[in-house]
Amino acid sequence: MNRIFFRFFVLVMLSITAATFVIYFAFSRLFGDPLDDIARSQAAAQIFLLEQYVDKAPSDEWLTRLNNVRVVSDVRYDLVTLAEARAALGSSSGTALDRGEIVLDPARRTLFRRVDLSGERYIGSHEEVLRAENLPIDIGQALKMEALRYVIVAIALLLPIALWSRSHWQGLQALSRVADEFGSGKLGARARMKPSEAVYPLAERINHMADRIEDLLEAQKSLLHSVSHELRTPIARLEFALELLDARAKDPDLSRRIGAMEGDLRELNALVNELLDMSKLDSARNLQAAPAPVAPVLRECTEMLPPSPHQLDCVLAEDLGELELDRRLLARAVCNLLRNAQKYATGRILLAATRNPHAVEITVDDDGPGIPEDEREKVFEPFYRLDRSRDRATGGFGLGLSIARKAVALHGGTVRAEASRLGGARFVITLPV
Template identity: 35%
Template sequence: MTGTETPGGEARPKEHNQGLARSLIRVALPRWRGGRYSLSKLFFNFYLLAMGSFVAIAFTADFVISTAQRGITDDYARRFMRGTITLIEDELFRQPRRDWQKRVKELDEKFSYDLDIVERITLDRTLTPSQVIKLDAGDIAIDHDGDIMYHRLGTSNQVLVVGPLASNRNPELKDRLPLELRLRLLTWSLIGLIFAVALWFWIRPVWRDLEGLRQTALDLGDGHFEAISPPVRTQLFAPLSDTMNSMAERIRQLLATHRELSCGISHELRTPIARMRFALEMLSETTEPDERDRLWAMMEADLDELDQLIDTSLTYARFEREAPQAHFSSVKAAEWLSDEVDAVRLLGRQLEVNVDTARLPENLCIDLDRKAMPYALRNLLRNAFKYASKRITVNAELVGDNMLIHVDDDGIGIPPEEREHIFSAFTRLDRSRDRSTGGYGLGLAIARRVLELHGGTATADASPLGGARFTLTWKAHQ
């Protein structure tokens, strides 16, 4: 049977697991396939957003500054033009009022900007209320839109109009605004070009990293779980790349564990199911009470074996899948060890089981997970019960900062070349594959996972009693 066959012989678990993983990854992937971005499109969108925001901020700041400076500029313009307007006003006052229009036209030919006289009432719709107040108070009112100044001539209803300053007769002032506009356009064009070049060289490696991550995600979604994210060129995506590689590695581990469990359980289920089928066939053919009772007992034992297999497999899968956090609590080492051994002592039948804590300091307290650690110790004891001939010894010692628990038996022992291999799931020594010793090759794997949870390890060696020694090692104080 291959590692992907089910008990019924159908080769489905591997494809089913990979299909499930692909489905989960594709749900998490963005919709790249249907609306794939290009580098130019990403650059263009980002450029418009960044440059548009920059221009909007600049123009807003310019408007705020111009508004704040307008009062200062108006005061300066009034002081600058007050002398000229006063001279024109004095010149007009020397003439009769009926000649003011004629005199203004004569003066208009001598100035580089327009001069005129209008009625006061005509300005109510041209000027703002604040400008009208200044005009009636004898001050100079300035129309910013037309670049025109207004000054009331004495107490009369006549108003002197000076401007617009940028007239045909003042080409320097007339061309000032277009020239300023051209300079602004040129400045902003240069800024936009420089920003575009800088943005291109900045966004190109970012795009390459995004492309690499996208391709890795697509490979994972297509079931190529050996794919890894390429080295990133920018530190911006380094955490995402590491996370994706960790995710891929975790998926590979989960699939390997799932295949391992599926393969191992399929092997283990066949034996008790075959025995039960045989017992049922024999039960239907016999009428002897003793034989029927024996067959019933065999089927009950097989059911117990199936129940234990499922429970042990679920325990192992939980440690492999969830990688739970240890919840440490302090216990008295000698007392805890004796209680745990007593809890499973009856499983040892006629075996002599001794606990030795003489080498531990008196009243020593150690840190452990009181829910997980019993799994490790009890699995080692059950393993010893299967192979011991007469004696089992459990002893503990404190070596430096490490707590060590040894489980020794006087059984067949373990060859040196197999002492590490037996901690893999569903691994058993060839000479142990019989109903008397049984087992599923999961107990020692669970023990090692529990010790890894504690930051320690589980190892196998030769025992002073002649059999095998299993040792649990972890820091006594976490």
């Protein structure tokens, strides 16, 4: 948000600067250089003497009056050739000089004026130019005046823009905080603004959107929770009926079929439990965080795993320290990753953890077939499986990784899939310190 207003401020400043140059060049083109006008007013006394005293002298007194002016003035007057004057001036000023006009050079505090256009004052006077140097021209003061004028204009523009931007910035900051809270799971977060505020219409639309999203999520969660609970009753009845039927069955083939149905019921019951667990992870209210050491939690995860023929190595750094976490949820996430590794590993599983100044990183590696790069994000979607032909062999419903990601997200962390150095898949949990 700060970047937006910084860019806006820079854009305004650049626009004002560009407008300053455009105004200056436009006025110079249409009405003459403002600095030339200021310099002309500062040298008004010398110009007056030249035009009203020296120029109006008879031909035989012109040089006498010029010498009189030289005596009483601090300005240095001398005669130079027309070619020398043209060389000292540019082409545009040279044209004005040829017309007999007074040409000022404010930077060098000098003016030029042809003595005569027709050569009537003295022989060769049409080829000479009167040059006055050391004029009382202070171009620095003129520049300061111009700069001050544009600074005042810039301030007059920036003050209302700053006040207008500040109100928008505060409103957008408030909306940004609401969006962050809503995205972190606080579905009741809303923007509270007065109707007079500039971003009030946007805040109202965001609130309506949040209301709709909250209603949809609550309806989905309620439906999932209700259906899962309602399924438990017929499942329990079927289990009881199958047990009674199995006790009375004498046919081995019938007993085998009943055993298969009981396996299906256990699988369905496990699915219901998984769905209920997922519905509980949709809100940060279910997080019971407290300071806890990370290493013992990870070691407990290795002890909670079912027996497996694969070798499980646990390499934990000594400086893992403590984190603000829910031990049960974090253990559930890590255990799900370890169970997933048990399903697909061929011989070895590695659980490791390290800590840096910003985060604790927990990795689970296996030497199985790995995960294709284009599917490493999809495996965290509910019910997604890479190889459906092995569903029966490996078990599960495609919910374990999704549950792990939700549990880690409640801690403010992330889970990602990578290629493992063991040749299989690697899952990386990053928890902020």
